[in-house]
Amino acid sequence: MRKRRLLLLFSFFLLFMLVLGGCAEPKTTAPGPAEGSSGDDTRGERVLRLDEQNLGFPSVYTVSSRGRGYLLTSFLFDTLTWKDEKGLVPLLAERWELADDAKTWTFYLVKDAFFSDGIPVTAEDVKFSFEYMQEHPHPWVSLNMVKNVEVVDDHTVKVELLDTYAPFLSEIAGNVPVMPRHIWQDVADPSQFNTPESVIGSGPFTLEHFDPTAGTYIFAANANYFLGAPVIDKLIFSEVNDPAQALADGDLDAAQHLGYGEAMRLKSEGRFNVMEGPGFWVYRMYFNFDLPEFKEESVRKAFYYAINRDEIVEKAVGSGADPGNAGHIHPDSEWYYPQVKEYDFDPDLAGTLLDEAGIVDKNGDGIREFNGKAMQYELLVVSDRVNEAEMVKSYLGDLGVALEIKALDQKSVDSLIKEGKFTLALNGHGSFGGDPVLLARFVSDERSLGSTPSVTAQGGGQWVNEEFNDLFARQMKEMDYEKRYKQVARLQEIIAEELPTLTLYYRKITFAYNPEALNGWFFTKDGVARAVPTVQNKLVYIRGTWGR
Amino acid sequence: MKNATVKKAALLILLIMMVMGIAYPTLAPFQPDDFSSPALLPPGGKHLLGTNKMGQDIFSALLAGFRVTISIALIVSFCSTLIGTVLAISCAFYRRWMDRFIMSVTEIFIIVPEIIVIMLFAAFAGPRVADVVMVMIFFSWSRITRILRGKAMVIINQDTLQYTLLLKGNLFDVGRKMWPYLYPAVATLFIQQCGRAAVYEATLSFLGIGDPALKSWGRTIKAALDYEGIFWGHTYLWWLLPPILCLILFVLALALLTFDFDESGERSD
Numbered sequence: 047m048r049k050r051r052l053l054l055l056f057s058f059f060l061l062f063m064l065v066l067g068g069c070a071e072p073k074t075t076a077p078g079p080a081e082g083s084s085g086d087d088t089r090g091e092r093v094l095r096l097d098e099q100n101l102g103f104p105s106v107y108t109v110s111s112r113g114r115g116y117l118l119t120s121f122l123f124d125t126l127t128w129k130d131e132k133g134l135v136p137l138l139a140e141r142w143e144l145a146d147d148a149k150t151w152t153f154y155l156v157k158d159a160f161f162s163d164g165i166p167v168t169a170e171d172v173k174f175s176f177e178y179m180q181e182h183p184h185p186w187v188s189l190n191m192v193k194n195v196e197v198v199d200d201h202t203v204k205v206e207l208l209d210t211y212a213p214f215l216s217e218i219a220g221n222v223p224v225m226p227r228h229i230w231q232d233v234a235d236p237s238q239f240n241t242p243e244s245v246i247g248s249g250p251f252t253l254e255h256f257d258p259t260a261g262t263y264i265f266a267a268n269a270n271y272f273l274g275a276p277v278i279d280k281l282i283f284s285e286v287n288d289p290a291q292a293l294a295d296g297d298l299d300a301a302q303h304l305g306y307g308e309a310m311r312l313k314s315e316g317r318f319n320v321m322e323g324p325g326f327w328v329y330r331m332y333f334n335f336d337l338p339e340f341k342e343e344s345v346r347k348a349f350y351y352a353i354n355r356d357e358i359v360e361k362a363v364g365s366g367a368d369p370g371n372a373g374h375i376h377p378d379s380e381w382y383y384p385q386v387k388e389y390d391f392d393p394d395l396a397g398t399l400l401d402e403a404g405i406v407d408k409n410g411d412g413i414r415e416f417n418g419k420a421m422q423y424e425l426l427v428v429s430d431r432v433n434e435a436e437m438v439k440s441y442l443g444d445l446g447v448a449l450e451i452k453a454l455d456q457k458s459v460d461s462l463i464k465e466g467k468f469t470l471a472l473n474g475h476g477s478f479g480g481d482p483v484l485l486a487r488f489v490s491d492e493r494s495l496g497s498t499p500s501v502t503a504q505g506g507g508q509w510v511n512e513e514f515n516d517l518f519a520r521q522m523k524e525m526d527y528e529k530r531y532k533q534v535a536r537l538q539e540i541i542a543e544e545l546p547t548l549t550l551y552y553r554k555i556t557f558a559y560n561p562e563a564l565n566g567w568f569f570t571k572d573g574v575a576r577a578v579p580t581v582q583n584k585l586v587y588i589r590g591t592w593g594r
Numbered sequence: 595m596k597n598a599t600v601k602k603a604a605l606l607i608l609l610i611m612m613v614m615g616i617a618y619p620t621l622a623p624f625q626p627d628d629f630s631s632p633a634l635l636p637p638g639g640k641h642l643l644g645t646n647k648m649g650q651d652i653f654s655a656l657l658a659g660f661r662v663t664i665s666i667a668l669i670v671s672f673c674s675t676l677i678g679t680v681l682a683i684s685c686a687f688y689r690r691w692m693d694r695f696i697m698s699v700t701e702i703f704i705i706v707p708e709i710i711v712i713m714l715f716a717a718f719a720g721p722r723v724a725d726v727v728m729v730m731i732f733f734s735w736s737r738i739t740r741i742l743r744g745k746a747m748v749i750i751n752q753d754t755l756q757y758t759l760l761l762k763g764n765l766f767d768v769g770r771k772m773w774p775y776l777y778p779a780v781a782t783l784f785i786q787q788c789g790r791a792a793v794y795e796a797t798l799s800f801l802g803i804g805d806p807a808l809k810s811w812g813r814t815i816k817a818a819l820d821y822e823g824i825f826w827g828h829t830y831l832w833w834l835l836p837p838i839l840c841l842i843l844f845v846l847a848l849a850l851l852t853f854d855f856d857e858s859g860e861r862s863d
Contacts, residue, residue, distance in 0.1 A: 290822070305822040307822055307823055308822045308823070311823065311826065357629075360633075361629055361633055361647070361648045361649055362648065364633075364647065427806075429802045429806065430820075432806040432807070433647075433648055435806070435807075436627060436629075436648075436806075436807055437629060437648070439807065440627060440629070450722075451805070451806055451807050453802070453806040
C-alpha cells in the first residue's frame with residue numbers, strides 16, 4: 047500500500063517534470079531534404095535552410111502585412127526597381143526617365159523576363175498591376191498619387207502622377223509587384239486568392255510547397271530568371287524555436303531571428319559568420335490622443351525625461367539596440383538631423399514639468415492627478431517585451447504615474463493600436479529607414495500623398511500639427527536633396543519639440559550564417575523594399591556564392 | 595511512527611515556507627523589481643543567487659515567489675473547496691432535482707480537462723492576478739463536489755443527521771452536523787487542491803498567461819528560460835533551478851501531508 051503511494055507520488059512528479067520539460071523542448075529540427083541530398087555528383091542539390099515565422103500564404107494579398115511577409119512575395123514577384131547594398135538598382139525596368147514636369151516617369155522594361163508559366167512580362171502587366179492595386183488597396187503600397195498608367199509599347203510604360211512625388215522610384219516603383227494580367231484580371235477578391243496560380247510571378251523563385259499549419263515554405267529556384275538562375279536550388283523557411291541551437295546542430299544554414307547576446311556568442315565562437323547591422327526597426331511608446339492628459343505636451347515631455355533610454359537598451363535589450371532620439375529618425379540615416387531638442391534622462395526635471403503644469407499628487411497616495419483623475423493607465427505591450435514595460439512602469443512610477451502592464455501577442459497589440467483601443471502602448475515595427483516618407487505616420491490630414499504601411503498605423507485621436515502637415519506635403523514634392531533635407535530636418539525638430547511618440551530605441555539586427563553554405567550576404571541600403579531590416583534581399587541568392 | 599515523522603517534516607517545510615512568504619519584505623535584500631544592479635552577476639555576497647538579465651536580484655524574486663505562489667494556492671484552494679463542499683452538501687440535503695442538476699453541471703465540468711479550460715479563459719481574461727485566480731477557482735471545484743457528494747450521501751443517513759432533518763433543520767444546520775464526518779475528506783481535498791493550484795499557476799505563468807509583472811515562481815522559471823544564454827554557463831544553477839526546486843518542494847510537502855491524512859481518515863472509517 048505504502049509503496050504504491052510512493053510510486054504514485056513519484057510518477058506525479060515525473061509527469062510534472064515531463065510537462066515542464068516538454069514545453070521547454072526546443073523544436074530545432076527543420077523539415078526538408080536536409081541530409082542525404084548532398085550527393086557527390088558535380089554540384090549536388092544546394093538547399094538553403096533559414097528560420098522564419100509563419101507569415102501566411104505568400105501571394106500578394108494573402109501574406110502577412112508585416113515587412114517580412116512582403117519579402118516572401120518578393121521572391122515570387124518582381125518590381126520595376128529594387129535596392130542593393132549601395133542603393134537603387136534596376137530590376138524589371140532596365141532604365142527609366144523623368145519628364146520635365148517632374149510628374150511623368152517612363153520605364154523601359156527588360157525584354158527577357160518571363161512569368162513562371164512561360165508568358166513574357168510586358169508593359170500591359172505593369173499597367174494592370176498598378177491599376178489592380180489602386181482598385182484593391184494593399185496594406186504595403188498605397189498608390190493614391192498615381193494618376194494614370196499608359197502602355198507605350200510592349201516594353202515601355204509611362205506612369206503619370208498627380209503631383210511630384212520624391213520617393214517614387216524606391217517607395218512605389220520598388221514595391222508594386224508586377225502580377226501577370228492573364229491570371230489576376232479575373233480575381234475579384236484577392237484576399238482569398240491562394241491557388242497555385244496566385245503565386246505565378248517573374249521572380250527568382252517559385253513556390254514549391256507551403257504548409258499553412260507548420261509555417262514551412264519551400265521555394266524552388268527559377269532557372270529561367272532573367273538576371274540568371276539563383277545559386278541555390280531550394281530555399282526553405284521554417285519556424286524554429288531556437289535558431290542558434292539549430293544552426294549549431296546543422297539543422298539551419300543561416301539564422302535570422304537571433305537575440306543579440308546569442309549572436310555575439312556565436313561570433314566569439316567563430317564557427318559561423320555573424321553580421322551586425324542597423325535594424326530599421328523602432329521601439330516606441332504610443333499615446334492615445336483621445337485622453338486629454340496625453341494632449342498635454344508637458345505630460346509627454348515629462349514621460350520622456352523620466353525614461354532612461356540608455357538603461358533600457360542595456361538591460362532590456364542586452365545592448366542590442368541604439369537609444370532612441372527625440373527626432374525619431376535613425377541616427378544612421380542620411381536624413382538624420384542631429385540638432386533637435388534632446389531629452390536626456392532627468393527624473394527631477396520630469397517631476398518639475400508636471401508640477402509646473404499643475405499635475406500634482408493632491409491626495410498623497412503617490413499618484414498624480416490630472417483634472418482630479420488619478421494618472422493610472424494600462425500599458426499595452428507584446429508579451430515578449432515585458433522587460434521594457436516593467437522598466438517603463440518603474441520609471442513612470444517614480445514620476446507618480448501608475449501603470450498596469452497588459453501583455454498580449456503581436457497581432458492583438460498591432461490591431462488594438464490600429465483601432466485606438468489602448469491608452470498607452472509600447473510597440474515596435476520595421477519600415478523605419480530610407481525615405482522620410484516614413485514620417486507620414488504623424489501626418490493628421492488626408493491631403494498627404496505619402497503613406498506608411500498600415501501595420502504602423504495608430505487609431506483614435508490624432509496628434510495634430512498644421513505646420514508639420516504642410517511641410518510634409520511640401521517635402522514630398524521636393525526633388526532636390528539639399529532643399530529636401532532642410533525641410534525634413536524641420537520636421538524632426540517639430541517631432542522632438544512636441545513628441546507625438548516617444549522613440550525608445552532602434553534595434554540592431556544580427557544574422558549568422560554557415561560559410562559552407564551561401565556566402566555574399568549584405569545589408570540593403572535603407573532596408574529591403576520599404577526599409578525591412580533584414581538580409582533577405584533576393585539579389586543575395588543571385589549574386590552570392592556557394593561555399594561547399 | 596514513521597508516518598508521523600514524515601507528516602511533521604512536511605508540516606515544518608510548509609510552515610517555513612509560509613513564514614518566508616509572510617516575512618519576505620524584511621528578508622529580501624532588494625525589491626524584486628529593482629533593476630538597478632548590474633546584470634547577470636553570479637551568486638555572491640550582495641546577491642545570494644546572483645542577478646538576472648535585467649539586474650534584478652534573483653533571491654528576492656524567489657522570496658517574493660513564496661508569498662505570491664503560496665497565497666494564490668491558498669486562495670484558489672480555499673474558494674474552490676468551499677464551493678465544492680457547499681454544493682456536495684446541497685446535493686445530499688435537497689436530493690431529487692437539485693441533486694441531479696448539480697451533478698449534471700459537475701459532470702460537465704469534470705469532462706473538460708481543467709487546465710485546458712483554465713488556460714483558455716485566463717488567456718481571454720484581463721492580465722490581472724485576480725482574474726486568473728477567479729478562473730482557476732471557477733474551473734476547479736467539480737472534482738471536490740463529486741467526491742464529497744458521495745461521502746455526504748452516506749453521512750446523511752447517520753442518526754444525528756436524520757434527527758436534524760426530522761427537526762426541519764436547514765442546509766446550514768445539516769452542514770454543521772455533517773462537518774465532523776466530512777472534515778478529514780475536506781482537509782485532504784483542500785491540501786491536494788493547494789498543490790494543484792500552485793502547479794496551475796506555474797503552468798499559466800510559464801505559458802505567459804496572466805499578469806506578466808507578477809513575481810511568482812512560474813514567472814521566474816519563464817524569465818530564466820526566455821534568457822537565451824540560460825544553459826551556456828552555469829546560470830541555470832542559480833536562476834532556473836531554485837524556483838523549480840521550491841515549487842517541487844511545496845507540492846511535495848503538500849502531497850506528503852495528504853497521504854498521511856488519507857490514512858488516518860481510512861482508519862477512522
